[in-house]
Amino acid sequence: MGPEVQKFEEEIKDYINTDLNVVCVNTGTSALHLALHSLDIKEGDEVLVPSLTYVASYQAISATGATPISCDIEPHTGFIDLKDAEKRITNKTKAIMPVHYASHSSSIPEVYELAKKYNLRVVEDAAHSFGCLREGKIIGQEGDIICFSFDGIKNITSGEGGAILTADEEVLTRAKDGRLLGVEKDSDNRYRRERSWNFNVSRQGFRYHMSDLFAAIGREQLKRCDELFKRRKAHLKQYITELQNLAEIETLELDYDNLVPHIFIIKATKRRDELFEFLKTKGVQVGLHYAPNHLLNKFKTDYSLPVTESLSKEIITLPLHPDLTSDDITYVTDAIKEFLSND
Numbered sequence: 001m002g003p004e005v006q007k008f009e010e011e012i013k014d015y016i017n018t019d020l021n022v023v024c025v026n027t028g029t030s031a032l033h034l035a036l037h038s039l040d041i042k043e044g045d046e047v048l049v050p051s052l053t054y055v056a057s058y059q060a061i062s063a064t065g066a067t068p069i070s071c072d073i074e075p076h077t078g079f080i081d082l083k084d085a086e087k088r089i090t091n092k093t094k095a096i097m098p099v100h101y102a103s104h105s106s107s108i109p110e111v112y113e114l115a116k117k118y119n120l121r122v123v124e125d126a127a128h129s130f131g132c133l134r135e136g137k138i139i140g141q142e143g144d145i146i147c148f149s150f151d152g153i154k155n156i157t158s159g160e161g162g163a164i165l166t167a168d169e170e171v172l173t174r175a176k177d178g179r180l181l182g183v184e185k186d187s188d189n190r191y192r193r194e195r196s197w198n199f200n201v202s203r204q205g206f207r208y209h210m211s212d213l214f215a216a217i218g219r220e221q222l223k224r225c226d227e228l229f230k231r232r233k234a235h236l237k238q239y240i241t242e243l244q245n246l247a248e249i250e251t252l253e254l255d256y257d258n259l260v261p262h263i264f265i266i267k268a269t270k271r272r273d274e275l276f277e278f279l280k281t282k283g284v285q286v287g288l289h290y291a292p293n294h295l296l297n298k299f300k301t302d303y304s305l306p307v308t309e310s311l312s313k314e315i316i317t318l319p320l321h322p323d324l325t326s327d328d329i330t331y332v333t334d335a336i337k338e339f340l341s342n343d
């Protein structure tokens with residue numbers, strides 16, 4: 001870690017045009033974990049999180065010793081259902097981790113209202129939404145703590161990487177030290193290609209810093225982001241147009257005009273598993289975002305989450321990345337139409 005990381009952090013801040021400060025780390029999962037750790041969230045605490053997310057959100061919470069409290073989702077967006085979340089608040093609840101599922105985050109203002117009412121911290125898992133807009137503002141411009149991922153498949157990549165954005169000075173200092181094994185003020189030395197030899201450590205730290213090598217990749221990606229985002233948005237638009245009015249196929253009701261899609265999800269309301277297998281035989285790399293976390297051994301709940309359980313049986317993720325061509329998208333939608341015609 002050195003000056004490239006500092007420059008990448010400054011350039012992210014400029015791009016988002018935010019007063020929040022940026023701390024880059026080695027993965028999005030570390031960003032979430034270090035953010036929670038910096039809030040002093042620990043064993044005995046509870047963090048509200050939607051079950052329909054990557055297991056990274058859950059492992060980041062449980063890594064602090066805290067318990068992830070699985071919440072249901074809104075049926076048409078996959079975003080955390082705040083009524084369900086409110087029911088699960090106890091005197092152990094310290095934070096809520098809304099996930100910008102499929103890049104959509106329209107209800108974030110309501111998350112902050114709930115957090116205010118119950119004195120909770122908000123750690124946004126914004127791994128899907130780098131570059132997206134909400135009410136005319138780029139995600140990360142405001143909020144308590146926002147975490148991004150720059151892994152290989154996200155909207156921009158640094159190879160591997162993540163970032164924490166916050167205005168909270170204490171969290172900022174703890175995150176900057178915490179990524180360098182807790183070595184106090186080491187970030188500023190690293191930025192100057194120096195190191196601390198006579199240092200102090202007061203808190204648990206981790207080896208979570210971003211390397212200069214990865215920051216250099218991230219900086220190049222950021223320069224290309226307009227072009228990369230344009231292609232992702234065009235693919236999304238084409239999918240939506242070509243999949244309109246098909247029996248058995250629905251799309252989520254997301255703020256499509258304002259988002260840079262990380263993934264594109266369809267709902268196959270009748271024969272999901274068959275369609276999934278059919279697309280695979282056609283060479284289409286489909287995915288499933290996500291298998292509900294509250295059904296996994298480690299995070300199993302003694303209650304059910306009906307909306308999550310039913311939506312997760314209908315969703316299929318179609319290929320979406322900047323290197324696809326318009327013909328590729330048509331190939332995928334034609335394959336879906338072929339399947340539907342073989343009723």
Ligand SMILES: *Cc1c(COP(=O)(O)O)cnc(C)c1O
Binds near residue numbers: 028054149151162
């Ligand atoms: C990718 C992702 C993460 C974790 O990011 P990594 O950089 O892969 O560690 C966390 N949450 C969600 C929703 C993600 O999609």
